[in-house]
Amino acid sequence: MRVYKILSFPVVILLITVLFAGAMTVSAAAQTDTMMFRYNTQHTGDYSPVAGRSNGPLTWSFTTGGYVGSSPAVAKGVVYVGSWDHNLYAINATTAAELWKYTTKGEVYSSPAVVNGVVYVGSYDHNVYALNATTGVKLWSYAAGSYVDSSPAVANGTVYVGSWVTNVYALNATTGAKLWNYTTGSYVESSPAVANGTVYVGSDDGNFYALNATTGAKLWSYTTEDAVLSSPAVANGVVYVGSNDGNVYALSNAPAATSQGATPGFDVTLASVGLVIAAYIVKWRGRPPLFSSEARPRF
DSSP: OHHHHHHHHHHHHHHHHHHHHHHHHHHHHHOOSOBOTTSSTTOOOOOTTTOOOOOSSOOOOOOOSSOOOSOOEEETTEEEEEOTTSEEEEEETTTOOEEEEEEOSSOOOSOOEEETTEEEEEOTTSEEEEEETTTOOEEEEEEOSSOOOSOOEEETTEEEEEOTTSEEEEEETTTOOEEEEEEOSSOOOSOOEEETTEEEEEOTTSEEEEEETTTOOEEEEEEOSSOOOSOOEEETTEEEEEOTTSEEEEEEOOSSOOOTTOOTTOEEEEEEOOOOOOOOOOOOTTOOOSBOTTOOBOO
16 A cells, blocks of 8 residues: 555656646647737748647537638637637637627628737628627727628737728727728738738739838739739748739849839749649638639639
């Protein structure tokens, strides 16, 4: 009996240590108070500052009433995610308990941004919403004129988001008042990235735009051969974005060089990649056709 106790005590201590470490890992990963599509306004996609350790097996799942194309944002121990059942959900990150849901009048394909206790998200009901992150109460909404599947970026008190009405909008993050809009030649499904006072965003008109974040004035644009649905990432002074023409582009503020409609003064590096199109037969529930009359993919 004495030997059993001597052996069991270290084992118990080890188990407690492992469990405590696991709990701390989950806490560190979920307690940030700011989160948005691809982690930050630059859309770098580098989650390493908040990434915890994954043990692989499923921890939980949460069932909504429709497709989930929205990418979750996790802040203060809460998972925020949209669904095609028209709802934005707030889910306890540990238990999967539903904390609240906010019902819009259209599919929520947009990925939410959570900043300073407010959740910002777009809906296919043509609105951009600001909701209290704790209660789900609507703080304001802005009528964007058409579908909003673009995911908001929030920087310096301003919400930047695109709409199918062909506009990129800058909205006051507190009031929802429009500060400016920039009109492109087609739908804006791309999600804006914001860096160094510049908003970067693509359009279905085939162009990639750099806009002044304060005024909305166009700084430059780059023309590709097809729609730019891809959402840009900005890192080390370089903007990376894809196009339906099958290419990935790297654009940077450097002297010289113009190419394919690029504004003089911007160096353009083109990396060609194969375009892989995966076709899925799905019921789009009111969304415009997957392919346009020119038979180019809309995803």
